Amino acid sequence: MRMKFLALAVAGALSQAAFACTPGSYTDNVMFGTTSAGVPNRVLDASCTTIDDQIADESPWGNQAAFIAHVSTVTMSLQKAGKISALERARLLTAARTSQIGTTLKVKLIAFNDFHGYIKAGEGSSSNPGVARFSTRIKELKAQNPLHAVVSAGDMIGASPLTSALFKDEPTIEAMNRIGIDFNAVGNHEFDEGKDELLRMQHGGNHPTDPYSGLGLNEDLKAGEFAGARFGFLAANVRDEQSGDTVLPAFGVKDFLGNKVAFIGMTLEGTPTIVSPSGVAGLTFGDEADTVNALIPRLKAQGIESVVVLIHEGGAASGGINGCTGVSGPIVDIVNRLDPEVDLVISGHTHQAYNCLINNAAGQPVRVTSAGQYARNLSDIDLTIDTRTRDVIAVAANNLTTGTGSTTAEDPALTDLVAHYDSLAAVPKSRVIGRITAAISRSQNAAGESALGDVIADAQLDATNDAGTGEAVVAFMNPGGIRADLPFNAPNGDVTYGDAFTVQPFGNSLVTMTLKGEQIKTLLETQFNGCNGQTAERILQVSVGFNYSYTAGNACNARVTSMTLNGVAVDPSASYRVTVNSFLADGGDGFAVLKEGGNRLGGAVDTDAFEAYLQANPSGVTPGPRNRITRN
Template identity: 35%
Template sequence: MHGAPQRTRARLRTRGARRRLALAGASAALFFVPALSAAADGTAEPGGDGRTPVQLLAVNDLHGNLDAVPGPAGSVHRKGPNGELEQVQAGGVSRLATLLDRARERARGAQSLTVAAGDMIGGSPLLSAAYHDEPTVEALETLGLDVTAVGNHEFDEGPEELRRMDAGGCHPKDGCADPNRPYDGADFPYLAANVLPRGAEKAGKAERKPILPPYWIKKLPGGERIGFIGLTTKDTPSVVSASMTKDLVFADEVETIDRYAGELDRRGVKAVVALVHEGARPPAKTYDATCGKDGAADRLDGRIQTIAEQASPKVDLFVTGHSHEPYMCSVPDPAGQPRLVTQSASFGRTFTDLRFDIDRRTGDVVRSSARAEAHAVTTDTPEQQRVDRVVEKWRARSAEMADEPVGYISDDIPGRGAPDPETPLGDLITDAQVAATREAGAELALLNWGGVRSDLTYRASGKEGDGVVTYGEAFQVQPFDNPLVTMVLSGKQLLTVLRQQFSGENEGYPQVLQISDELRFDVDMSRTGADRLLTDTVRVNGEPVDVSRDYRVTVNDFLSQGGNGFSELKEGTDRQSVTRDLAAFTEYLKSRSSPEAPIAPPKADRITWR
């Protein structure tokens, strides 16, 4: 694996002019929502006397998906003609670029900036991951990204790799594609206001320096300035492998926003946008979901609601990420004034077009002018040629590896896009992990839901033919290449782990594990916390769990370190690692399927919901 060729600064300096051009003759199915005003009494017209109109085009959680994600995980929901929900396939960074161009053209006269709220890289398909996400950085530069916050997945390979993505240089192990033209870093700033080196939190507030810049100031042609504060969830250590964040501290989001909003204010920057990689669930499931107009029943369900309610009124709007759920909401600030909080869908499936005015006299945002529209990147959208050339260049380099057949399936096997917490693909992967770690004594396997990144679709996405699973498709499902750890848990500990799906950190948002065929249990969601697990129903190989007996359990390295709130797994003993999750998955597909005998989707009936 190698790095990307150098991208010349001269070419990228011209991007601002080029991205304002509309693609001649391009057409796409665009789905608009009525403009959402941050004011309770309607939306003021932008660009009036003494005002400068601004456009922010916002994305988040791309995860290196340069291509559209196949299957349900790559779809968005919209209302059909009779009000019913229907799914529409969406995504593809080249199509996203086309629609961003069109949005900029529609906003002619406004100052347009493109921003992101983290997780633009990490957990990526082979097309990007084979080159340590340098293809995604180049594609984002080409489509005109101006600034991004870091997300938790920007730390998948640790802080030093993040610094390399920002500043450039050859990968320390895999080198560069051309040693004479090393990777030159991102031409957009990464912001990490609340990410501190361990120990820095003990220093005085003024001496606490984050590992990357806390904010970025954009000066508009008329002299107006906009400050962008970028930060990630303080829970990053629980959703990234602990070894990658052990030398970092993730400070409280509200405290961080307040600090830097005050600093920007002292520098005379009155228009402030927070790019926060923390999210929530909206009241509706459509890609154009809105909220904040009908009281408590119309709120965001998650931490960003509280952050937005508590953070400094000096911040004028929030662009968020992390939950992958699209929304455009109005949330009151501590002064009781409404402000927009938005998020786009993950994987490049949608983007948000935010508009507002800056008062030229005060330099501040006119809150009553703020509004947002959501746009779906439907797969019938033409591909923007500049970005498409970048994608195809990298595809050619990884094609031989990506196109290798590794297995056969008889139908779609839903994973990330499955409607229920237990997924057919999760069942298949955990069965593969048990098979791969039998030599370490594995009796059962557990997998975090977030470890399944996509679906397996029967219909061919390339030239491989229907029902063929390629290495690239398997990699998209299991992109982290985590070591598998087989450990000893007592029966009592195993029950504690299963209770932690619904308690502790996971009480508000259950983290239902994917489980191998040896394990069965029932859940009653009418109960609360750990009591949701019906302990007397837990069976291993058909037998009730014996609290005094030891079991050999396989999990990935992330879970073994207590990730996603499963702290009991850190107590597992007699640990052994004999393979990695991707290798286990591909070997299982190779050994258990053929064109004549493809794998059928598991029934996903190991957990019973009462």
């Protein structure tokens, strides 16, 4: 009985297929979206083509006139061929107008931020999916809508693991070229090596002195050299101090079937406070909201009504990667001051993922997204554009995880690039430079102290405390310069150069200087958000022998309540030899008092100092005790 039932079912399906492919047969009317044309959707030939099949009503249309013209052309052809009558053609044209097809257009934006050169899966963090999986997810989103743009809100490069950083971050640019992104707003880390290097990233050419430059695969090079980015870097608020011109375009425009979307890109105004002064020499950084608002009339004069801001500044919120509970941070004030013409803000910098609605200057909610960091997430955003006004009338956004391991396959179009650079970096990366007894984390306790911060500060003190190297008595390390945990590699706890480089990828040198005790207090009082010009809480890590306490609720410049060195109170009028990295020594992270330090002596590169410290402790360096800073 079962076999007979199956046979009858197959026969019935074949009979239906035969009926469906009989010219003139039909089962329903022609539909344009939800609008019925009142015309039988007849089969036109033995290939099963119907009237509806001839009319591409489900394709994107840049405007309604284009769709109606298409219907007119197709139906005239069908009428001449005797497939439809003149009355049916008239009904089809009426339905096309009634359907409103072409009056709106959906565009997909695929956004990310703070990629930081994390091209190799697992490097720097076990949760790093790698650029090949990142590419897979981007391709999946691209496939959902042929009208799309892929954009980044800054820090695509800089502070990168060795597989990218050793080669001046050229591998990351080449990977993004292969993925096919459209625009990257500059972040603060794009300025780590100065304007000229940023322009080289855009325009190409090998680095003038670095032997690891221009070593890409042939398909990624141009005339045997690094080809530069095939996408646009944007820097609306960064100007040359002398000429007043922006160093890179302020915005980029992408045309979607005649509907133009402008992408204004910029970094945070405070970039000079968190980048080495040499990196921003000769540049000025403007207010973010003022910069955007000043560009709106220029865009409107070009007939552009759809405006997206890519900004390397952000905030924080709770509620998961699509949460927006208690949103705070600089991005709130910036959006609150934005012109209502801005339709969407894609943010970054804080490494937080969120999906928010924040009011603009007119009190209207604007969608604000951030995808976190290191390719872990992507923002999937749909813009609905009114093709008559050219303006965005709806924005829908959802942050998605990239996925690691078996959850997301690696894109074969990227695996050879990653393997190439991984192979070239294998020897320097795998060199063992010492041992640790357990994994050492950069996670901070309630006082802001981390085990890894303790160890790095100790290493810097050890490198500069002898006669001839600086005679330092204390070292301070900025937490933002510690980019990853130091993993324990079984079975012996070997630390490789690649591990150490991932932790401290900036190549800063050590500087020992003389400070008065009162200047050290000013240094510590500057750690707190809103105090002495500080824009965020940045608790400096301190070396062994130095202890201090602070009361978070006290007023600025009265929070540090005690400072001791080897158990003795720090004397405000006494002089002390202090070691910091070159970034801090030049006033980086807002610690301007360090620029006042005298009797400066340059020292080793930070990674070399760390290596020497590991080698000086052959039995293994233990995690720091996290007992040097006390919060009351």
